Amino acid sequence: MRIAVFAGDGIGPEVTEQAVRVLQALEINGLELVEGDVGGAAYRKHGHPLPAQTLEIARSADAILFGAVGDFSLDHLERALRPEQAVLGLRKELGLFANLRPATVFKGLEDLSTLRPEVAGKIDLLIVRELNGDVYFGEKGTRTLEDGRRQGWDMMSYAEDEVRRIAHAGFKAAQGRRGKLCSVDKANVLETSQLWRDVVIEVSAQYPDVQLTHMYVDNAAMQLVKNPGAFDVIVTGNLFGDILSDQASMCVGSIGLLASASLAETDGAQGAFGLYEPIHGSAPDIAGKGLANPMATILSAAMLLRHSCGMEAEAARIEAAVAAALADGVKGGDLGGSAGTKEIGDAVIARL
Ligand code: GGG
Numbered sequence: 001m002r003i004a005v006f007a008g009d010g011i012g013p014e015v016t017e018q019a020v021r022v023l024q025a026l027e028i029n030g031l032e033l034v035e036g037d038v039g040g041a042a043y044r045k046h047g048h049p050l051p052a053q054t055l056e057i058a059r060s061a062d063a064i065l066f067g068a069v070g071d072f073s074l075d076h077l078e079r080a081l082r083p084e085q086a087v088l089g090l091r092k093e094l095g096l097f098a099n100l101r102p103a104t105v106f107k108g109l110e111d112l113s114t115l116r117p118e119v120a121g122k123i124d125l126l127i128v129r130e131l132n133g134d135v136y137f138g139e140k141g142t143r144t145l146e147d148g149r150r151q152g153w154d155m156m157s158y159a160e161d162e163v164r165r166i167a168h169a170g171f172k173a174a175q176g177r178r179g180k181l182c183s184v185d186k187a188n189v190l191e192t193s194q195l196w197r198d199v200v201i202e203v204s205a206q207y208p209d210v211q212l213t214h215m216y217v218d219n220a221a222m223q224l225v226k227n228p229g230a231f232d233v234i235v236t237g238n239l240f241g242d243i244l245s246d247q248a249s250m251c252v253g254s255i256g257l258l259a260s261a262s263l264a265e266t267d268g269a270q271g272a273f274g275l276y277e278p279i280h281g282s283a284p285d286i287a288g289k290g291l292a293n294p295m296a297t298i299l300s301a302a303m304l305l306r307h308s309c310g311m312e313a314e315a316a317r318i319e320a321a322v323a324a325a326l327a328d329g330v331k332g333g334d335l336g337g338s339a340g341t342k343e344i345g346d347a348v349i350a351r352l
Pocket of ligand 1: 069
């Protein structure tokens with residue numbers, strides 16, 4: 001197995017380093033790690049956030065472990081050269097359309113949720129976020145109107161095949177869990193969302209064993225706080241999924257805990273190519289201080305072993321070690337503790 005390791009910017013390198021240490025501690029035969037530059041770090045070195053050589057490494061790999069990208073000091077660059085284009089470019093170039101973002105409450109963290117005590121600790125949900133469409137990839141631009149006002153636009157669009165394939169991913173995920181799928185849209189206002197809803201309903205005919213519901217995104221945001229335990233799988237578009245998963249992270253304690261898998265196929269086949277990354281960004285305010293919680297990246301490495309390497313036992317070992325560390329009180333600053341990045345990595349490795 002050839003794993004591309006793209007650490008990126010800000011806290012990306014420090015959290016990725018700990019995930020790599022965890023993978024190495026498992027002593028998996030034939031696991032080759034190849035590093036590549038992405039994001040602002042790549043722009044500074046090669047003049048582009050996703051240089052050709054990085055894309056080549058990605059294409060030659062069986063999976064990608066990705067840290068984070070983002071660098072405020074490069075905000076002046078045209079959009080195509082901004083650090084974020086590295087991850088957006090990889091998702092698009094490699095057809096990684098299905099982003100799985102699980103949010104579960106770990107033992108010992110039940111009291112850390114920002115939610116009321118009666119609903120905290122009862123969350124076990126999976127957000128299936130579409131990654132290749134929506135306002136992220138629609139036509140966009142800026143111009144100055146005749147009266148001198150500046151205008152910006154980003155077109156939201158989905159073609160039915162794009163909705164169909166992510167709907168299948170959502171239904172299949174629900175079949176493997178508690179059999180409930182909530183499709184989140186804004187069909188009362190947006191044409192894109194009406195098409196989304198129509199297509200999801202069409203696809204649902206093939207999954208009579210899954211209970212399908214629909215929810216407007218504003219209501220979904222409220223229900224995630226009011227009654228998060230009611231959700232099993234949420235399937236939604238690129239932008240809504242990005243926002244709701246950050247919200248879900250605080251329902252379970254911290255964004256420093258949420259891992260993700262971005263896949264090009266979701267038929268349940270083990271050994272599928274994928275990109276694995278924490279849902280958090282580069283957190284420049286704490287970068288280089290050894291304060292970042294690497295658990296989301298370590299848990300992303302577990303998802304990599306599960307989905308791209310077919311190593312369920314090893315993936316479960318990592319997840320159990322993270323859960324044990326948390327249960328033993330090993331908590332970073334994001335969880336109200338004082339453990340640093342390396343200390344958390346050491347604690348997970350010690351419990352593998
Ligand atoms: N590890 C996630 C990351 O680096 N995110 C930065 C980013 O710009 N992501 C775009 C998005 O997921 O919407």
